Amino acid sequence: MTVDDEVVAPMRSGAATVPDEGGGRAPARKSARPKPALPYFLVVPAVVLFLAFVVAPGIYALVLSFQARKVSGGLLGRGSTVVFAGIDNYLAVLGDVELWGATLRMIAVAAISIPFTVGLALLFALMLDVSRARLTRFTRLAIFVPYAVPGVIATLMWGFLYLPATSPIGGSHIDYFSSVGVFFSVGNIAVWGATGFNMIVIFTALRALPPEIYEAARLDGCSEFQMAWRIKAPLVRPAVVMCTLFSTLAALQLFNEPNTLRPLSNAISSTWVPLMKIYNDAFVDSDLSQAAATSVVFTVVTLGVSFVAARLIQRRVSR
Known part of the structure; x- marks a missing residue:
């Protein structure tokens, strides 16, 4: 093989070479292509809707579940204030x-x-x-x-x-x-x-x-x-x-x-x-606080039942 053949062969095979320090030839590194942003852009609406209509209401219900409305005032005036109830709402749900x-x-x-x-x-x-x-x-x-x-x-x-x-x-x-x-x-x-x-x-x-x-x-x-x-x-x-x-x-x-x-x-x-x-x-x-506490408990139970059922089903199918 002549010198020209040594130069042309890598070009035909699609592998570009560059001379190294020792006089030989080393394969050239491919330029890193930037990752396209379109897939992430298309996912943004779904993520926004999920955060707005699932995560945010869930956090709000969790906050409400630890609150209670205390009625105050006598015959002349009557009002209510929101106070921290701790786990009283959850105890009421369980009972x-x-x-x-x-x-x-x-x-x-x-x-x-x-x-x-x-x-x-x-x-x-x-x-x-x-x-x-x-x-x-x-x-x-x-x-x-x-x-x-x-x-x-x-x-x-x-x-x-x-x-x-x-x-x-x-x-x-x-x-x-x-x-x-x-x-x-x-x-x-x-x-x-x-x-x-x-x-x-x-x-x-x-x-x-x-x-x-x-x-x-x-x-x-x-x-x-x-x-x-x-x-x-x-x-x-x-x-x-x-x-x-x-x-x-x-x-x-x-x-x-x-x-x-x-x-x-x-x-x-x-x-x-x-x-x-x-x-x-x-x-x-x-009674939003009681309803929120019941919702949280019911959601946890539903997720637990789903997880256990999925694991049992997966084991049964894999047999």
């Missing part, structure tokens, strides 16, 4: 029998809605994934449409279906608003509205499975039911677990359904679930 009753009612509705929501979503997804299924697009849309209906509108619709005077589903013979039946009535609305979303999640996971698995199962003589029960359902377990977690979080936020049905039923009080209790304390009794 609130009405709040514990609301929590038990929320758990009862969750015990009804979560299994039915996830179970029906899995069943519908497996049925739509059968090779001989017909009108799958229309069926998927029909099952998903209730999720797009606002919760208040859906609750009003079901409320009129439950009322004896307007019910076409046996409301004159079945008391949907009895002390026991009201739990199933509220849970049914939650199931009706959330099944479609969970079904889409599980169905998408089924579509992502490799078709070779189904072909091998058919060659082994497996029926559609055997493939659904022994192959498809175990393989989409992560999606089922994620839907269960979503349903659990939705059950902890139960508010629209019982609050909308309350004018139609005497079995639903103004403090029927924890969020209704918080709303009643804040905007009916004007």
Whole structure:
């Protein structure tokens, strides 16, 4: 190789060289490119909204939870001042029998809605994934449409279906608003509205499975039911677990359904679930400090339940 070839070869290979102190050649350092600022600029609106509507109200509620309003003055004049209450509000929350009753009612509705929501979503997804299924697009849309209906509108619709005077589903013979039946009535609305979303999640996971698995199962003589029960359902377990977690979080936020049905039923009080209790304390009794303390406790419990459920689910899926 000549001297010219030694010079041209690195240029052809794309590696620029510079002479070093010893007379040889060393690879040139690439110039450092400045990092683009556009990604950070696009994230700014989301960060601002998060700080303004999540972090700031949370800090304000935490501050309110340690305060109390002290009424002063006699018959001629009456006023109130804000004083530091310490943990008195939290002690009152932990000893609130009405709040514990609301929590038990929320758990009862969750015990009804979560299994039915996830179970029906899995069943519908497996049925739509059968090779001989017909009108799958229309069926998927029909099952998903209730999720797009606002919760208040859906609750009003079901409320009129439950009322004896307007019910076409046996409301004159079945008391949907009895002390026991009201739990199933509220849970049914939650199931009706959330099944479609969970079904889409599980169905998408089924579509992502490799078709070779189904072909091998058919060659082994497996029926559609055997493939659904022994192959498809175990393989989409992560999606089922994620839907269960979503349903659990939705059950902890139960508010629209019982609050909308309350004018139609005497079995639903103004403090029927924890969020209704918080709303009643804040905007009916004007006890913002007590409502703030309850909100903080409820938020901590919700985060704890979510964290524990996520860890348990992750361990179960990884097995």
